[in-house]
Amino acid sequence: MRLSVLLSVLPAVLLAACTATGNSAQTGSTSSFSDSSGGLCNADALNPAGQTASQSQVERLVKQAGAAKARVLAPDRMYTTDYDPTRLNIRVDEQNKITSVYCG
Numbered sequence: 001m002r003l004s005v006l007l008s009v010l011p012a013v014l015l016a017a018c019t020a021t022g023n024s025a026q027t028g029s030t031s032s033f034s035d036s037s038g039g040l041c042n043a044d045a046l047n048p049a050g051q052t053a054s055q056s057q058v059e060r061l062v063k064q065a066g067a068a069k070a071r072v073l074a075p076d077r078m079y080t081t082d083y084d085p086t087r088l089n090i091r092v093d094e095q096n097k098i099t100s101v102y103c104g
Contacts, residue, residue, distance in 0.1 A: 041067035041088050041103035048098045053090055061101060062088055 043065045051057055053072050062070045068086035073079055075093060083104045091100045 039066055039068060040085050041065050043067075043088060043101045043103050046101050048090075048101060051098050053092045053096050053098050057098075058090060061090065065101070065103065067103065 046061060046065055048057070048061060058070050058072060062068075065088045067088035069084075070088040070090055071079065073089055073091045074096075075091075085103060087104060089102050089104060090098055091102075093099050
């Protein structure tokens with residue numbers, strides 16, 4: 001009896017371990033910001049390395065790049081590899097400091 005109960009609970013426990021918890025801004029996970037006035041992205045002139053990727057900083061970088069949206073890419077998170085010429089990608093380290101920016 002105990003074994004059957006344990007075996008029936010095991011899938012739920014394993015699935016729960018796969019879910020994300022916490023606030024994405026606090027954990028540094030992939031997040032997205034959209035600016036309806038943006039268009040094609042151009043990150044060539046941007047050099048924000050070492051700065052904190054706060055919401056206001058991300059918004060400023062989106063405007064400077066002329067992008068329509070942004071995505072913050074944390075080192076421990078998964079994200080899609082689709083190409084979007086209107087998106088600014090912002091790579092950050094474990095401390096949420098910007099390491100690089102690029103379009104796509």
